[in-house]
Amino acid sequence: xxxxxxxxxxxxxxxxxxxxxxxxxxxxxxxxxxxxxxxxxxxxxxxxxxxxxxxxxxxxxxxxxxxxxxxxxxxxxxxxxxxxxxxxxxxxxxxxxxxxxxxxxxxxxxxxxxxxxxxxxxxxxxxxxxxxxxxxxxxxxxxxxxxxxxxxxxxxxxxxxxxxxxxxxxxxxxxxxxxxxx
Amino acid sequence: xxxxxxxxxxxxxxxxxxxxxxxxxxxxxxxxxxxxxxxxxxxxxxxxxxxxxxxxxxxxxxxxxxxxxxxxxxxxxxxxxxxxxxxxxxxxxxxxxxxxxxxxxxxxxxxxxxxxxxxxxxxxxxxxxxxxxxxxxxxxxxxxxxxxxxxxxxxxxxxxxxxxxxxxxxxxxxxxxxxxxx
DNA sequence: GTGCCCATGTAAGTGGTTACATGATTCA
DNA sequence: TGAATCATGTAACCACTTACATGGGCAC
Numbered sequence: 024x025x026x027x028x029x030x031x032x033x034x035x036x037x038x039x040x041x042x043x044x045x046x047x048x049x050x051x052x053x054x055x056x057x058x059x060x061x062x063x064x065x066x067x068x069x070x071x072x073x074x075x076x077x078x079x080x081x082x083x084x085x086x087x088x089x090x091x092x093x094x095x096x097x098x099x100x101x102x103x104x105x106x107x108x109x110x111x112x113x114x115x116x117x118x119x120x121x122x123x124x125x126x127x128x129x130x131x132x133x134x135x136x137x138x139x140x141x142x143x144x145x146x147x148x149x150x151x152x153x154x155x156x157x158x159x160x161x162x163x164x165x166x167x168x169x170x171x172x173x174x175x176x177x178x179x180x181x182x183x184x185x186x187x188x189x190x191x192x193x194x195x196x197x198x199x200x201x202x203x204x205x
Numbered sequence: 206x207x208x209x210x211x212x213x214x215x216x217x218x219x220x221x222x223x224x225x226x227x228x229x230x231x232x233x234x235x236x237x238x239x240x241x242x243x244x245x246x247x248x249x250x251x252x253x254x255x256x257x258x259x260x261x262x263x264x265x266x267x268x269x270x271x272x273x274x275x276x277x278x279x280x281x282x283x284x285x286x287x288x289x290x291x292x293x294x295x296x297x298x299x300x301x302x303x304x305x306x307x308x309x310x311x312x313x314x315x316x317x318x319x320x321x322x323x324x325x326x327x328x329x330x331x332x333x334x335x336x337x338x339x340x341x342x343x344x345x346x347x348x349x350x351x352x353x354x355x356x357x358x359x360x361x362x363x364x365x366x367x368x369x370x371x372x373x374x375x376x377x378x379x380x381x382x383x384x385x386x387x
Numbered sequence: 388g389t390g391c392c393c394a395t396g397t398a399a400g401t402g403g404t405t406a407c408a409t410g411a412t413t414c415a
Numbered sequence: 416t417g418a419a420t421c422a423t424g425t426a427a428c429c430a431c432t433t434a435c436a437t438g439g440g441c442a443c
Contacts, residue, residue, distance in 0.1 A: 055356075058403090088421085123353070125352055127349065176373075180369070
């Protein structure tokens with residue numbers, strides 16, 4: 024989805040070359056995000072044009088490596104994106120991305136969004152449980168029904184686990200304040 | 206990813222019109238898959254050309270509704286896709302899709318694939334836990350570190366939950382046989 | 388007869404994927 | 416000197432998204 028912002032946030036964490044970004048996007052830190060080097064180079068080019076990032080010239084002489092850093096405008100763009108992009112219950116990796124942004128330039132006030140997403144997740148969980156009661160309450164199920172039940176259970180577990188995790192995060196924000204500073 | 210096959214499987218479960226498919230893809234059964242009506246109509250058109258599906262003409266007179274059903278060729282295409290598409294640890298919703306196919310026209314022999322995906326998930330979990338020890342073992346963490354830890358925990362929980370679910374499915378297949386019939 | 392849902396489509400734009408391409412550095 | 420890795424890019428294709436468009440049926 025929001026590849027440019029993912030890149031900006033990665034660059035805020037650590038100024039890097041396109042090549043380094045591509046490797047970082049392959050690794051554990053970015054397990055919830057992927058981008059190929061073609062995307063990265065294209066976006067870097069666009070973001071230079073937009074004035075969000077710039078090449079650090081220092082060591083450009085020695086190697087061909089172009090290290091990019093985020094300019095103030097780019098930083099503000101990240102903050103704007105976090106503020107103005109409304110996430111739905113499905114956008115869990117986008118929430119993780121926002122958390123990464125909050126970790127680097129935060130606090131950005133994510134509590135309300137988290138609460139909204141949790142409400143949505145609870146609703147969905149209720150829906151799934153209702154389906155569970157209605158369709159899979161019977162004592163004996165056919166093979167096909169058992170498999171469909173397994174699919175539903177995958178959804179139920181996912182929601183439950185995410186909600187537990189989200190509740191812990193909420194507790195953290197409660198202690199922390201977690202509000203944007205201005 | 207594999208929109209045409211998702212549609213084929215939905216049609217195997219129940220012959221439907223494009224409109225009905227679009228609604229079904231919005232609902233709980235397809236919580237792990239989404240497709241807009243434009244995609245659906247396009248794919249239906251292509252699949253008619255390919256001879257995978259056909260319009261049931263019966264009630265075409267009464268309404269404009271075109272109900273599609275899967276032809277034998279399309280059914281074989283689903284089986285082929287399930288057999289030949291190798292999934293990685295990330296392709297959880299594709300596994301769910303394969304399970305749906307297995308529920309309608311199975312058993313298709315998914316045990317080996319499941320085992321492979323579980324191995325991958327365990328490896329990844331080990332990686333995450335190693336990072337956890339290395340980076341977040343300290344007694345006191347900064348705010349930013351705590352948030353990054355939360356992100357990592359989201360990954361850990363996801364893997365753990367999925368693995369538990371997968372183990373149950375594996376147990377089911379073990380009892381069931383679960384092998385493809387030929 | 389107005390508004391809403393049913394039902395099917397076209398068109399334009401954008402972003403991601405795959406393939407192609409180049410050249411420098413490093414190590415055996 | 417040959418292979419692997421570093422490092423950056425272009426081009427073509429394809430899929431998905433968003434917007435636009437049309438018209439029938441039904442209920443108030």
